[in-house]
Amino acid sequence: MSxxxxxxxxxxxxxxxxFLVFGVGLYTFFSYKMHNDLRNELAVQAQEVNREIKGFGGIFFSLPDLREFKSTGIYMQSISIQGQVKRSSNLKSNLPxxxxxxxxxLQxxxxxxxxxxxxxxxxxxxxxLVLEGGLVGVLQVATPLEDVEQFLHNLRLILFLVALFSIFLAASAGWFLSRKALQPIENVIEAANTIEKSADLDKRIDYEGPNDEIGRLTDTINGMLSRIQAMYTGLDDAYRAQRRFVSDASHELRTPLTTIRGNVDLLEKIWKPAAALEKGASEGERAEPAMKDGTVELSLEAMHDIASEAERMSRLVNDMLSLARADAGFTMTKEAVELKPLVEEVVRRAQFLPRTAxxxxxxxxxxxxxEVYGNKDYLQQLLFILIENAFKYTDEGExxxxxLRSGRQVGIRVSDTGIGMDKDEIPHIFERFYRADPSRGKKAGTGLGLSIAKWIIDQHGGSIEVKTRKEEGTTFVVWLPVSGDSLSPSVGMRYNE
Known part of the structure; x- marks a missing residue:
């Protein structure tokens, strides 16, 4: 039932x-009032008649003419104590x-x-009837109830018809008004059905009425739809990012695996004949060397490739593990860290990194x-990521x-004179597996470094500034709050062309 x-x-x-209570009350009132008025009138008439009767010898009496009392609708009859019955002139027969x-x-x-x-x-x-102080008989005063009963009958009929019509009219008007009042709820249902069938989260409920309960309900549902749309969009973006992440990770892992499998096949082809030759030379006094110098060098090169690709896979897995921890809400342990010795240690170790610049x-x-409030190991990892990235994309130059220092923030700037980037690429460089250079794989790496760097900066309540120009180089400036200052400043990223 709706x-x-x-x-x-x-x-x-x-x-x-x-209407029932009102009708019963009204009918009861009129019935009691009219019957009571008749009783009072009959009593008054009886008393008037008793005062006007004429007696003869204290025993016989006669009734007065009723026209004197203007009571044409009233009938009278007397019964003496001797049993004699006398009636008024308007009666044709005795009253019962x-x-x-x-x-x-008589009592x-x-x-x-x-x-x-x-x-x-x-x-x-x-x-x-009392005459001269003594009871002489009984006076019957009667009036017909036909008019009263007819009036009450008509009253019942009128009340019933009025109540029936009023209820029908009220039900019809109420059905119409309730439809109009509940129309926003119908709109809510229609909008929900539309969303369910078409997944159209852009649809909203139109409401132009007052800010009553339904108005507030409509606003609440519209707000909820907006939040659902934002959440759905976020989930959809996260799902697409996850699919891209899995695809890119699969691509990154497939390359070293292909290299490893190719080198293993090569070693297998080399070592199987050599093993068979050594086994067949058991009858000779002296077996020839199973593997020539060139074969040994080729085997060593294949093993070197296997080790290199295994190391690359290990780095990729470690980077993916770091990002997985970040996605899971991992919170790093922090303490007061003196920044200059940390940066000097990174500078010293960075000179041993592979580089041409x-x-x-x-x-x-x-x-x-x-001093900054942070994690020493992660801050070192952040700087090594930026430095290694600069070495990677700087073939010559420096x-x-x-x-730098700006108010209560300190900045560490890593700049290079490498290939730089276009301005359209800058917003994407912190995305996972994104490569700014057109040909993927042109430069070695996992494509996860800057994503990890951004997570470390966010964990330290800092920000990063990017300045770059194509074929002229790139500059990264990491800004960190000085210890004792607010540890949760506006986290973000600034970049310039």
Whole structure:
């Protein structure tokens, strides 16, 4: 059962009960009022008649003319204690009575009774007649209830018809108004069905009514749809990034695996004939060397390739493990770290890295006495990533490191004179497996270094600034908050062409 139908039934039922209570109350009031007025009128008439009766010798009496009392609708009849019955002139026959009420009147008590006569009822009043201080008989004063009963019948009919019409009208109007009032809910259902069938999260519920409960509900659902859309978009982006990550990781792992398998096949082809030759030379006094010098050199070269590719795979797996920890919400252990000795150690060790460019240690005076709150190992890894990246893309020229100071932040700048980047590539360089150079694989590496570097910077509450120009070089500046300052500044990335 719909809310609309339930609401209509509820207020229709309440209205019906209200009309029932009102109708019963109104009918009861009029019935009591009219019957009571008749009783009072009969009593007054009986008393008037009792005062106007004329007696003869204290025993005989006669009724006055009823026209004197303007009571044409009232009938009177007296019964003397001797049993004589006298009636008013407007009666053609005697009024009926019951012995019970006659006896009550003879005992001095008045009473009322409703007596059916033909097709109508009579309201009968029994009144003891007193003449000269003594009881001389009983006076019956009666009036027909036809008019009263007809009025009450008409009243019942009118109340029933009015109630029926009012309930029907109220139910129809309520059904229409509830439909209009609940139309926003219908819109909510329609929008939800549309979203369910078409996955269209851009659809919103239109509502132009007042800011009532339904208005607030509509706003809440629209807000919820916006959040769901944002979450769905984020999940979709994350799913695409995950698929790209798996695809790129598979590609990166396939290359060293292919190299390893090729070299293993080569060694197998070389060593199997040699092993067979050594086994067949058991009868000779002296076996020839199974492997010639050229074959040995070829084997050593293949083993070197295997070791190199295995090391490359190990680096890739370690980088992927670091990013997996970052995605899982890994929080590194931090402490106060003196920055200058750490950078000097990185500068010293960096000169032994494979490179073709000159390595220059610039002015590190801005780091004097500076401490940052962070992790020493991860900060060293961050600097090595930037330096190795600079060496990788600088075939000739120089790679330089120096320090900067700006307020309560300290910057470490790594610059090179390498191939640089286009401005359109800069926003993507921190994405996993992204390569700025057009031909993938042109430069060795996993494509994960800068992603790890960005995660380390974020963990330290810092930011990174990128300046680059095609064929002129690239500069990275890592900004870190000085220890004692806010450890959660605005984390972000700045870059310039």
């Amino acid at each position: 809310i609309r139908l339930r609401l209509t039934l509820w207020y229709t039922g309440i209205l019906a009960v209200t 009575w019951t012995d019970e009420h006659i006896n009550l009147a 001095g008590e008045d009473s009322f009774e409703t007596i059916p006569v033909n097709d109508f009822n009579l309201l009968m009043y029994y009144y003891p 000159d390595w220059i240690a610039g002015d590190l005076g801005a780091l004097d006495g500076v 790679v330089r490191v120096d320090a």
